[in-house]
Every structure is written in structure tokens, then in C-alpha cells.
Amino acid sequence: MARAFTPKVITANALLEGDVIYLTDDDQWSRELSKAELITDEAHAQLRLLDASAQVSEVVGAYLADAKAGPNGPEPTHFREEFRRTGPSNYAHGKQEAEANV
Amino acid sequence: MYKYNDFDTAFVTERNAQFRAQVERRIDGSLTEDEFKPLRLMNGLYLQLHAYMLRVAVPYGSLNSAQMNTLALLAEKWDKGYGHFTTRQNIQYNWPKLSDVPDMLDALAEVGMHAIQTSGNTIRNVTSDHFAGAAADELEDPRPVAELIRQWSTDHPEFQFMGRKFKIAVGAATKDRAVLKAHDLAVRIVKNDAGETGYQILVGGGLGRTPMIGKVINDFLPRADLLPYIESVVSVWNQIGRRDNKYKARIKITVHEHGIDDIRARVDARFALIRPTFTGADQDLLAEIKTHFVAPIFRSGGIETYDVAYKADPVFRAWADTNLAEHRHADHAIVTISIKKHGATPGDASAEQMRVMADLAAKFGYDELRISHEQNVILPHVHKSDLPAMHAQLKEHGLGTANIGLISDIIACPGMDYCALATARAIPVAEQIATRFDELKLEHDIGNLQIKISGCINACGHHHVAHIGILGLDRAGVENYQITLGGDATWSAAIGERAGPGFAYDEIVPAVERIVGTYLEIRDNADETFLETFRRVGMAPFKAALYPEAIKKVA
Ligand code: SF4
Numbered sequence: 001m002a003r004a005f006t007p008k009v010i011t012a013n014a015l016l017e018g019d020v021i022y023l024t025d026d027d028q029w030s031r032e033l034s035k036a037e038l039i040t041d042e043a044h045a046q047l048r049l050l051d052a053s054a055q056v057s058e059v060v061g062a063y064l065a066d067a068k069a070g071p072n073g074p075e076p077t078h079f080r081e082e083f084r085r086t087g088p089s090n091y092a093h094g095k096q097e098a099e100a101n102v
Numbered sequence: 103m104y105k106y107n108d109f110d111t112a113f114v115t116e117r118n119a120q121f122r123a124q125v126e127r128r129i130d131g132s133l134t135e136d137e138f139k140p141l142r143l144m145n146g147l148y149l150q151l152h153a154y155m156l157r158v159a160v161p162y163g164s165l166n167s168a169q170m171n172t173l174a175l176l177a178e179k180w181d182k183g184y185g186h187f188t189t190r191q192n193i194q195y196n197w198p199k200l201s202d203v204p205d206m207l208d209a210l211a212e213v214g215m216h217a218i219q220t221s222g223n224t225i226r227n228v229t230s231d232h233f234a235g236a237a238a239d240e241l242e243d244p245r246p247v248a249e250l251i252r253q254w255s256t257d258h259p260e261f262q263f264m265g266r267k268f269k270i271a272v273g274a275a276t277k278d279r280a281v282l283k284a285h286d287l288a289v290r291i292v293k294n295d296a297g298e299t300g301y302q303i304l305v306g307g308g309l310g311r312t313p314m315i316g317k318v319i320n321d322f323l324p325r326a327d328l329l330p331y332i333e334s335v336v337s338v339w340n341q342i343g344r345r346d347n348k349y350k351a352r353i354k355i356t357v358h359e360h361g362i363d364d365i366r367a368r369v370d371a372r373f374a375l376i377r378p379t380f381t382g383a384d385q386d387l388l389a390e391i392k393t394h395f396v397a398p399i400f401r402s403g404g405i406e407t408y409d410v411a412y413k414a415d416p417v418f419r420a421w422a423d424t425n426l427a428e429h430r431h432a433d434h435a436i437v438t439i440s441i442k443k444h445g446a447t448p449g450d451a452s453a454e455q456m457r458v459m460a461d462l463a464a465k466f467g468y469d470e471l472r473i474s475h476e477q478n479v480i481l482p483h484v485h486k487s488d489l490p491a492m493h494a495q496l497k498e499h500g501l502g503t504a505n506i507g508l509i510s511d512i513i514a515c516p517g518m519d520y521c522a523l524a525t526a527r528a529i530p531v532a533e534q535i536a537t538r539f540d541e542l543k544l545e546h547d548i549g550n551l552q553i554k555i556s557g558c559i560n561a562c563g564h565h566h567v568a569h570i571g572i573l574g575l576d577r578a579g580v581e582n583y584q585i586t587l588g589g590d591a592t593w594s595a596a597i598g599e600r601a602g603p604g605f606a607y608d609e610i611v612p613a614v615e616r617i618v619g620t621y622l623e624i625r626d627n628a629d630e631t632f633l634e635t636f637r638r639v640g641m642a643p644f645k646a647a648l649y650p651e652a653i654k655k656v657a
Contacts (some may be wrong), residue, residue, distance in 0.1 A: 013149055013153075015128070015129070015200065016129070016199055016200050016201055017153065017199055017200075018149055018150070018152070018153040018154040018199070018200065019152055019153055020151075020152060056131065056134045056135060057129070057130070057131035060135050060149060061135070061149065077579070078579050079518075079576075079579070079580070079581060080151075080518065080524075080576075083151065083518055083519065083527075084151055084152065087152060088152065088196075088519035088520060088529075089519050089527060089529070089530050090447045090450075090519055090529045090530060090533065091182070091447075093152075093182055093196075093197065094152040094153075095152075
């Protein structure tokens with residue numbers, strides 16, 4: 001039996017900075033996971049991934065990452081995605097740094 | 103130090119110009135990522151979890167103060183103010199922007215450095231003994247041979263697109279400080295009974311998914327035969343090595359599947375064919391390279407200031423006892439600067455620290471520095487009378503930690519804090535172990551104990567050859583840490599034995615504490631090291647300490 005489809009977001013790295021980005025439902029790339037489009041339909045997910053992967057001069061390595069709905073938007077379900085949306089744990093660099101500067 | 107000649111400079115300049123154009127074409131969209139990726143990897147540029155990562159080679163770990171200052175400049179100008187020294191004597195920058203990388207490479211070229219062949223399926227940066235040229239126990243300085251191999255392997259047309267990467271290390275001392283037996287190919291400069299020097303060649307070592315200890319393929323190779331012999335080995339493997347499965351592609355598997363005798367026979371046949379094509383130019387080159395590595399003129403003078411400080415200052419004494427090694431000249435010492443302050447990221451140095459180390463090398467150390475595979479920085483030649491002044495400056499910049507060879511001198515790979523291949527974090531585990539044993543004030547009592555941590559099965563953190571090895575895995579979406587005991591990275595190399603089921607992230611530090619506690623209880627005396635104790639008693643007492651519930655169940 002095919003496994004049930006779990007919700008996903010589309011994520012990639014930005015071409016110039018290399019940092020983690022997420023596809024929003026209005027076709028923008030956001031630096032924040034909470035702004036990403038949470039995709040619950042498998043066929044839609046594949047289409048969106050095709051669109052995202054075609055943007056070769058903006059993004060690198062687009063893929064579908066598991067996520068779940070949270071009060072402020074999508075949240076990670078795996079620790080790798082948690083680190084990607086936060087930054088490394090040995091320095092306050094990466095996204096956590098950008099947030100601290102807001 | 104090897105100095106680039108006109109050819110080297112022109113070659114690197116041209117490569118940098120090519121890469122600059124490739125980056126431009128990637129940014130303007132004329133190259134896709136699939137087209138660009140192999141090009142960037144050839145120039146040491148990876149895309150990691152949060153950013154690009156530029157890996158710069160420090161050939162055989164040797165550099166001068168101008169080069170170290172340039173590494174600092176890169177960290178400050180184009181990165182976040184620090185760099186990470188790796189187990190392959192490279193330095194990694196974790197945050198460069200794609201568009202800045204060509205400028206970084208140009209800055210490196212000005213001091214004779216580059217990032218070529220720090221990635222991809224090529225012959226990688228040649229590594230060596232970090233005490234090379236200074237150690238009391240070495241036959242000769244191994245670096246000219248390492249440089250010869252570096253020049254031969256750089257852009258070698260036959261070896262640019264192999265089945266997998268190939269790592270070579272060179273040593274020339276009684277003690278192995280370069281993990282020779284864990285390399286695809288190791289060259290050991292040795293002396294035979296007739297008093298001639300030659301090379302002992304080992305092949306098929308490696309860590310990763312299937313760890314293997316290198317085997318001797320040639321016990322004594324005449325000096326003039328080195329390059330044709332290595333070329334034969336790489337060539338044989340390049341032909342018969344497996345390309346169907348990435349995990350079986352390294353030469354360790356080829357040696358394992360064919361047997362060392364079969365490989366030796368094939369290498370000999372290949373060697374007979376290509377040896378005549380080496381007509382001595384390589385030997386002329388080696389002779390020329392040797393002139394770059396003439397030892398400095400060591401200054402003489404009394405060492406009273408050292409003796410006085412050693413007696414009077416307990417902090418200096420503790421540092422001298424752990425961080426100094428015997429130099430071939432009795433009035434000099436080899437200084438290992440720990441870049442593993444308790445609680446800090448192993449192998450990271452800030453731009454400021456790099457500059458301090460460069461200045462100290464210029465002032466006290468004949469302008470020489472080395473990077474060790476253990477992720478520390480070495481000043482190979484320091485007159486003992488200069489040590490107290492040097493130590494005072496090191497302390498001011500967080501570089502005075504007295505922990506070389508102790509439990510907090512941990513090797514850790516970047517793990518899931520940076521590495522895209524990681525299955526778990528390594529750095530915070532190292533930080534917490536170091537902090538914990540510093541609190542316990544036990545580490546000098548524990549003595550020599552090597553902990554090495556990898557964030558995935560690729561084993562960049564050398565966990566297999568650690569006294570206590572830690573491997574971070576992803577078990578059903580949770581970080582889990584497997585422990586191995588009894589590994590050895592020296593000439594008596596051994597692969598550590600798995601202790602049992604892994605531990606959760608918050609259980610791993612207490613688990614290490616139980617292992618160490620057990621060792622302290624059962625060691626014969628304070629001089630018996632952890633590894634000696636393990637070899638005497640085996641796994642059982644450590645297992646009992648790690649898994650008390652399992653013992654209870656059986657009882
Ligand atoms: S061992 Fe794994 S996690 Fe660590 S640096 Fe190597 S590939 Fe990355």
C-alpha cells in the first residue's frame with residue numbers, strides 16, 4: 001500500500017548566499033519557514049517542485065521537506081530541518097543571527 | 103617552505119580566472135547547477151546546510167606567517183571572522199557568498215595557496231606529520247616528498263575523474279603522527295639494514311563506512327621509484343576499482359576484494375611498463391624542492407628563562423608539560439597551540455587568533471606554522487628561552503589551553519551544524535564533554551585519551567581510530583550516538599570496537615563519564631593509559647558501566 005502523503009514545504013538554498021529558502025504560496029522565496037506554503041496534496045507538491053527546480057538562476061537543490069502546521073505557519077518535523085531554519089548550534093550565526101538583528 | 107615558481111603562479115592564476123568566469127556564467131544563468139557543481143567542487147566550493155563552504159588546502163599542513171595572515175583576512179573580509187581547521191590539514195570557511203569566492207581565491211593565490219583538488223574524485227591534499235622538519239624522532243623532513251607528490255598529482259590528466267577520491271599521507275618518523283594506516287596510500291620514509299633510505303608503501307587504509315587498516319604493499323622502494331610506483335598503484339585502482347557502488351569504490355575495497363598479493367602483482371606489472379617513462383626529471387625536481395625546505399639556522403643561547411618560569415609558574419608548567427614536544431635540537435621545543443579551549447568548537451580559530459599565531463611564528467618561530475590533523479596549530483621551532491613570553495601572549499588570546507593529548511583535545515567534524523551529509527551534530531557533543539571534564543578537574547589525572555567524533559558514517563572525525571569514538575546517527579528522526587572503544591590512530595593502528603546500542607544526545611556525555619570513571623577505577627596505576635587499560639581488560643567492564651540494565655536482565 002502506498003504510504004499516506006505527509007505535508008511538505010519546498011525548500012532550497014539561495015544561489016548567491018547559499019542560505020536556506022522556502023517557497024511561498026505566491027511564488028516568492030522566503031528566508032522563513034513559517035512563510036512557506038504547506039502542501040498537503042501529493043500531485044500539487046510534484047508540480048510545485050517542478051516549478052521551483054526550474055528557477056535555476058535563483059535557487060539550488062530544491063526538494064520537498066516534511067513539515068507540519070503550527071500556530072504561526074509550517075514547522076519542521078525533523079531535527080535537520082529545525083537546524084536549517086535556525087542555524088548552527090555553536091554560534092548564533094545563520095538565520096538566528098538575522099532574527100536577532102531585526 | 104615551498105615557494106611557487108613562475109609556472110605554479112601562472113597555473114593558479116589561470117585556474118582562478120577560469121573559475122571567476124564560471125561563477126559569472128552561473129550567476130547570469132548560462133550555467134545550470136548540474137553543469138556548475140563539478141566545476142565548483144574542483145575548486146573546493148561546497149554547498150552546505152546554511153551556506154557555501156570553501157575548503158582551502160594547507161599542503162601537508164605547512165604554512166608561513168604571511169599565509170596564516172591571509173587565512174585571517176579571508177575569515178574577516180568574506181566570512182564571519184573565523185575558520186575551521188580540519189582533520190585533513192585544510193581550513194574551511196563556512197559562510198562565503200558565491201560571488202565573493204573568486205576574490206577569496208585571488209587573495210589566496212597572492213600567498214601561494216589555493217583550493218584546487220580539495221574536493222572531487224581526485225588525489226586530495228597530501229597530508230603529513232605536523233612535527234615534520236622538527237621532530238627528534240624523524241629520519242628526515244618528509245615535506246619535500248609530500249611536495250613532490252603534490253606537484254605530480256595536481257592536475258594529473260589521468261587522475262582528474264576517478265571512481266572516488268584518493269588520499270595520500272607521508273611520514274618519516276618512528277612515531278606515526280599522520281594516521282598513515284588510515285590513508286588510501288601512505289608513504290613512510292625508512293632506512294634498510296644497509297643504511298640506505300627508501301620508502302615503505304602502504305595501501306588500502308581508510309575510515310568511513312567500511313574502516314580498514316592499510317597494508318604494506320612494498321617494504322622498501324628505492325627512492326627514484328616513488329612517483330612511478332604511486333602512479334602504478336593509482337592507475338591499477340583507477341582501472342579495476344568498483345564504479346557500480348560509491349561505497350565500494352575506494353581502494354580499501356579493491357584491496358580487500360582482490361587481496362594485497364593480487365594488487366601487488368598488478369602494480370608491479372604496471373610499474374614495469376611505466377618506470378622507463380620516468381627519466382629522472384622527477385628526481386631533479388625533488389632535489390630542487392629540497393632547497394625550499396632547508397632547516398632554519400637555529401639560534402643558540404641559554405634557556406634559563408625557561409627553567410625559571412617552569413619552576414615558578416604552575417600555569418606555565420602545566421602548559422609546558424602537555425603542549426611541548428621534543429625538538430631535534432635540545433634547546434628548542436615544538437609548541438602545539440590548542441585551538442580547543444574548553445567549551446569552544448574544536449579546530450576553530452578567529453581571525454584575531456590566526457594573526458596572533460602568525461605574529462608569534464614570525465617573532466619566535468622562524469616564520470613557520472603547521473596545522474595538525476588533530477585540529478591544532480603548531481609552531482615547530484621555538485627556542486626554549488622564548489616560551490614564557492610566547493605563553494603569556496597565547497593566554498591573552500584564548501590560546502593558552504594546556505590540554506594537548508588530553509580528554510578535551512577532541513577531534514570533531516562539523517557535523518549537522520554545517521555539513522549537508524551529517525546525520526547528527528558533533529560540535530556541541532565535543533563542547534559539552536570538554537566543559538564537563540574541565541569542571542571535574544580530572545583531565546590531567548586521566549592523562550592521554552583521544553576522543554574523536556563524527557557526525558555521520560563518513561568518519562571525517564576519525565572516530566574509528568579514537569580511544570573513545572563517537573558516531574552521530576539519525577535513529578528514526580532523533581540524534582543517536584554510537585560509542586566505539588580501543589581505536590588507535592598511530593603505527594599500532596586499530597579500529598575501535600562497538601560498545602553496544604547508541605545513546606541519545608542528552609545521554610552521551612554521562613556515558614563518556616561512566617567509561618572514564620571505569621577506567622580510573624580499574625587502571626593498574628596512574629601511568630597506565632586508557633588505551634593500555636582497554637587492551638588489558640577488554641570491553642567487558644566498560645560495557646557493564648555503559649549498560650547496567652542489560653547486566654541486570656541477564657543476572
Ligand atoms: S563525518 Fe559526515 S557529518 Fe562529519 S564532516 Fe564528514 S560528511 Fe560531514
